[in-house]
Amino acid sequence: MGDLIKEFDNPNFSVERYTKQLVKECVGGPDLQKKKKEIQAYSDKTSATLKRSVYANYMQFIETAKEISNLESEMTQLSLLLHEQHNILASLTDGAAAKTGEDNDKEFHNEEEAENMHATRAVKEMVQGFNGNLEGKTFLCEGALTELDSNDYRPVQRVFFFLFNDVLIVCKVKHDKRLEFISEYDPKKIAVINIKDLNGVKNAINIITPDGSKIYQSITPAGKTEWIEQFEVAFRWDQQQKKPKKGPAPQPPKPNNSNNLTVDISPTDSQSAVVRKEENMAPDWIHSATDEIETFIAQRHFEDAESLIKRCKDFLQQSKTFVGVVEIEEKVMQLERQLADVLLQELSKCHARNLEVALRSTRRCLQILVNMGKARQASGTLLKVCSIGLRTAQKEARKNNAKISELFFCDLAQVACAFLLSFESQPACVSALVVWCNAELQYFASQLKKHYLTKGSHLESIAKCVEGVRKPCAKLTEIGLDLSYHLEGLLRADLEDLINESRLRLLETVGRTDDPWQPFNLHTKSNLKRLLLELEVLGIDMRPHTTGDTWINLTQSTLNFTRHYLQLTNHCAYLAKSEALSKSCQVLLRDLIIAQHSLKPDANLSVDPNFVAKNKQFLCEELLPIAISIFRRISGSNPDILRTIGIIRQQQAAPIPKKRSVYQTDVF
Amino acid sequence: MSKKPTAGPALHKVIMVGSGGVGKSALTLQFMYDEFVEDYEPTKADSYRKKVVLDGEEVQIDILDTAGQEDYAAIRDNYFRSGEGFLCVFSITDDESFQATQEFREQILRVKNDESIPFLLVGNKCDLNGIRRVPLAECQQRAQQWQVPYVETSAKTRENVDKVFFDLMREIRSRKTEDSKATSGRAKDRCKKRRLKCTHL
Numbered sequence: 056m057g058d059l060i061k062e063f064d065n066p067n068f069s070v071e072r073y074t075k076q077l078v079k080e081c082v083g084g085p086d087l088q089k090k091k092k093e094i095q096a097y098s099d100k101t102s103a104t105l106k107r108s109v110y111a112n113y114m115q116f117i118e119t120a121k122e123i124s125n126l127e128s129e130m131t132q133l134s135l136l137l138h139e140q141h142n143i144l145a146s147l148t149d150g151a152a153a154k155t156g157e158d159n160d161k162e163f164h165n166e167e168e169a170e171n172m173h174a175t176r177a178v179k180e181m182v183q184g185f186n187g188n189l190e191g192k193t194f195l196c197e198g199a200l201t202e203l204d205s206n207d208y209r210p211v212q213r214v215f216f217f218l219f220n221d222v223l224i225v226c227k228v229k230h231d232k233r234l235e236f237i238s239e240y241d242p243k244k245i246a247v248i249n250i251k252d253l254n255g256v257k258n259a260i261n262i263i264t265p266d267g268s269k270i271y272q273s274i275t276p277a278g279k280t281e282w283i284e285q286f287e288v289a290f291r292w293d294q295q296q297k298k299p300k301k302g303p304a305p306q307p308p309k310p311n312n313s314n315n316l317t318v319d320i321s322p323t324d325s326q327s328a329v330v331r332k333e334e335n336m337a338p339d340w341i342h343s344a345t346d347e348i349e350t351f352i353a354q355r356h357f358e359d360a361e362s363l364i365k366r367c368k369d370f371l372q373q374s375k376t377f378v379g380v381v382e383i384e385e386k387v388m389q390l391e392r393q394l395a396d397v398l399l400q401e402l403s404k405c406h407a408r409n410l411e412v413a414l415r416s417t418r419r420c421l422q423i424l425v426n427m428g429k430a431r432q433a434s435g436t437l438l439k440v441c442s443i444g445l446r447t448a449q450k451e452a453r454k455n456n457a458k459i460s461e462l463f464f465c466d467l468a469q470v471a472c473a474f475l476l477s478f479e480s481q482p483a484c485v486s487a488l489v490v491w492c493n494a495e496l497q498y499f500a501s502q503l504k505k506h507y508l509t510k511g512s513h514l515e516s517i518a519k520c521v522e523g524v525r526k527p528c529a530k531l532t533e534i535g536l537d538l539s540y541h542l543e544g545l546l547r548a549d550l551e552d553l554i555n556e557s558r559l560r561l562l563e564t565v566g567r568t569d570d571p572w573q574p575f576n577l578h579t580k581s582n583l584k585r586l587l588l589e590l591e592v593l594g595i596d597m598r599p600h601t602t603g604d605t606w607i608n609l610t611q612s613t614l615n616f617t618r619h620y621l622q623l624t625n626h627c628a629y630l631a632k633s634e635a636l637s638k639s640c641q642v643l644l645r646d647l648i649i650a651q652h653s654l655k656p657d658a659n660l661s662v663d664p665n666f667v668a669k670n671k672q673f674l675c676e677e678l679l680p681i682a683i684s685i686f687r688r689i690s691g692s693n694p695d696i697l698r699t700i701g702i703i704r705q706q707q708a709a710p711i712p713k714k715r716s717v718y719q720t721d722v723f
Numbered sequence: 724m725s726k727k728p729t730a731g732p733a734l735h736k737v738i739m740v741g742s743g744g745v746g747k748s749a750l751t752l753q754f755m756y757d758e759f760v761e762d763y764e765p766t767k768a769d770s771y772r773k774k775v776v777l778d779g780e781e782v783q784i785d786i787l788d789t790a791g792q793e794d795y796a797a798i799r800d801n802y803f804r805s806g807e808g809f810l811c812v813f814s815i816t817d818d819e820s821f822q823a824t825q826e827f828r829e830q831i832l833r834v835k836n837d838e839s840i841p842f843l844l845v846g847n848k849c850d851l852n853g854i855r856r857v858p859l860a861e862c863q864q865r866a867q868q869w870q871v872p873y874v875e876t877s878a879k880t881r882e883n884v885d886k887v888f889f890d891l892m893r894e895i896r897s898r899k900t901e902d903s904k905a906t907s908g909r910a911k912d913r914c915k916k917r918r919l920k921c922t923h924l
């Protein structure tokens with residue numbers, strides 16, 4: 056088989072050659088069959104190994120793949136952002152340079168060179184699928200536009216244009232904000248139409264390329280004008296030697312001068328525009344901003360919508376004197392409300408089967424809502440989503456017999472962390488989280504009671520269940536959530552009932568089996584050894600009571616009780632960690648040992664009274680003190696009720712020895 | 724360039740052609756907004772859209788107002804392709820603009836490759852009849868030669884403004900119904916036939 060592996064691994068391995076060789080070598084059918092089996096075995100083994108190694112690292116594999124793709128998209132977004140930042144900076148320095156005058160022509164030239172280089176690099180780095188040569192071209196303009204359907208003018212997709220003197224590069228903006236090359240055109244073959252009137256669609260241009268005519272929408276009127284101008288510059292590049300005309304970047308809003316106004320204003324207003332020149336006019340961008348915000352919301356570019364709203368609000372705060380300020384302000388407010396509503400709705404739809412997935416998908420909406428100052432509403436909605444996720448997970452876990460308590464508190468912790476991450480600085484929200492946690496805890500407790508702490512449950516399973524809840528609950532204090540007290544309060548009444556119920560049930564079983572009141576013979580040494588070991592593990596050393604090789608000088612009933620009692624002590628002590636339950640637990644242990652203590656031999660039975668007394672003495676003087684110390688150790692508190700039994704016993708113990716009255720006493 | 728069929732009203736695409744300053748934009752704006760614009764601002768390429776009722780039927784008109792300036796001549800082909808009908812405008816006060824219509828006509832025919840494309844010869848600024856430079860007879864003769872209607876308009880007084888746009892839309896509409904009757908296979912023949920017919924005349 057080793058040879059086989061070597062052969063298959065050979066990079067020059069050819070199936071055809073190998074088969075031919077095989078046929079040549081093999082003598083007859085059976086030989087071939089054998090070979091076939093060998094190869095089959097090898098194939099099976101390989102696929103098994105592959106499967107195993109995939110399984111072994113499966114989760115890691117998935118996680119890593121996810122991480123990588125996340126990182127990748129983050130990186131591209133980052134580079135896109137950086138690029139945008141650069142452009143803004145560049146346009147700012149442009150503006151500064153223009154102001155200082157024309158004497159620094161050289162510098163200007165250098166700057167242009169740098170811009171060309173930068174744009175060229177940007178295209179290379181950001182545009183997937185473009186590998187044309189941009190060497191020596193002059194960069195004119197770039198920016199995002201929205202392509203509209205030519206029939207109903209609804210947005211079709213976001214595109215990004217890079218315009219150079221002799222090429223237009225058209226890219227699609229994908230959902231992860233990466234750019235995907237669509238096509239390139241020669242600007243001399245492009246006709247640009249300024250759409251002045253298109254059933255209310257604003258800032259649209261029609262670009263006719265050899266591939267057809269398409270409508271694009273710019274964010275601002277200034278952006279639209281810029282594109283029309285730059286397309287013309289590109290169109291006439293060869294005719295006129297380049298006029299170093301660099302328009303402002305499409306974005307930064309500047310109060311437009313009247314010259315610009317008359318160009319873009321609708322014809323109806325063009326006469327009055329001259330008159331209005333002197334009035335305080337709002338910048339163009341703010342007029343179209345409301346439409347843009349609406350578009351952004353419709354296209355689910357929530358971040359863009361939010362930032363534009365913010366820009367509007369900032370602007371409105373500074374100057375409130377221009378024409379139409381009231382309408383615009385009102386509209387912006389209304390859009391802000393709309394955006395918040397949409398986001399809250401989005402947020403409320405984020406619930407997924409898996410809480411973690413749900414939390415991750417809420418992040419985007421949360422961030423924007425917090426930025427918008429809607430933290431309170433957002434936190435409320437988030438918690439509702441989490442409730443659904445949490446409860447679904449619980450149901451699933453219950454079905455699969457998984458550890459619901461750990462899951463619950465883990466989930467709770469996860470929600471709390473995610474929540475604090477988003478709303479840390481909002482005290483009102485943090486208190487909402489606390490209220491929510493308590494509500495969820497209440498629901499959890501009700502489920503716990505319904506499914507796990509049912510009537511008739513054994514003390515052991517009750518103790519395990521409660522312990523299983525307490526531990527992860529206590530862990531939450533690590534993140535500053537102390538729910539233990541509340542939890543105990545929620546469970547207390549039910550647990551008390553269960554303990555009392557157990558007590559009555561256990562009391563009924565005491566003395567059920569007929570006891571011959573004879574020393575216990577275990578018949579073999581190993582039996583005896585096993586029993587001693589078992590009891591030692593429970594915390595009591597019975598060796599002093601052994602006699603002979605196989606005897607214990609106590610009744611079988613006493614020994615059985617001892618074993619059972621020590622186990623119960625354990626469970627009770629765990630439950631009694633909560634002080635509130637300590638009392639009923641101790642009462643249970645007290646009543647039980649009293650019941651055992653007061654057992655009397657059958658009247659017809661001839662029994663050595665000393666032996667009876669010895670058994671009782673064992674219960675009081677050995678078993679009880681050990682139970683008390685176990686109880687104290689586990690529960691961490693002093694079992695006062697159990698200890699009073701001892702006191703009473705000791706008070707009465709003095710006159711007792713050898714008197715028949717010993718086993719007639721019901722109370723020590 | 725084929726368009727997806729629109730569910731809404733029919734769309735008729737009109738292109739304004741003619742030399743600079745003859746009043747293409749003025750006519751367009753008068754038709755669109757009932758306004759006369761006194762200032763002259765050379766156009767690059769603007770488009771407008773409007774719903775109108777044409778013989779009881781609601782239709783949409785798409786007007787592409789092009790540049791008359793010579794230096795835009797090279798780009799015209801690109802625009803002309805999308806047009807379904809043309810208003811070829813000159814100013815009756817400017818003979819040069821009248822002569823230029825010849826060139827526009829030729830360019831349109833070359834681009835559209837169709838001798839019977841809906842087309843109106845429009846003599847604008849008829850409110851300035853006092854300083855008329857192009858005799859009416861000459862205008863009518865040219866229209867007859869091209870087998871197209873001739874209409875005189877004024878963007879200032881709104882005279883015949885609606886008429887030229889509606890007449891052109893009617894021609895476009897009847898051309899479309901004619902086309903939809905003809906199978907696509909015959910459509911090409913039709914063009915040739917028209918060509919032949921015209922050369923006979």
Ligand SMILES: Nc1nc2c(ncn2[C@@H]2O[C@H](COP(=O)(O)OP(=O)(O)OP(=O)(O)O)[C@@H](O)[C@H]2O)c(=O)[nH]1
Pocket residue numbers: 741742743744745746747748749750760761762763764765766767789790791792847848849850851876877878879880
């Ligand atoms: N008196 C008069 N003036 C007109 C009429 N039509 C246009 N004008 C004037 O003529 C000038 C030019 O008109 P436009 O409509 O801008 O010319 P245009 O054909 O669009 O020019 P380009 O855009 O350069 O091709 C403007 O000052 C108008 O006021 C008209 O019917 N009568």
Ligand SMILES: [Mg+2]
Pocket residue numbers: 747748749764765766788789
């Ligand atoms: Mg014009």
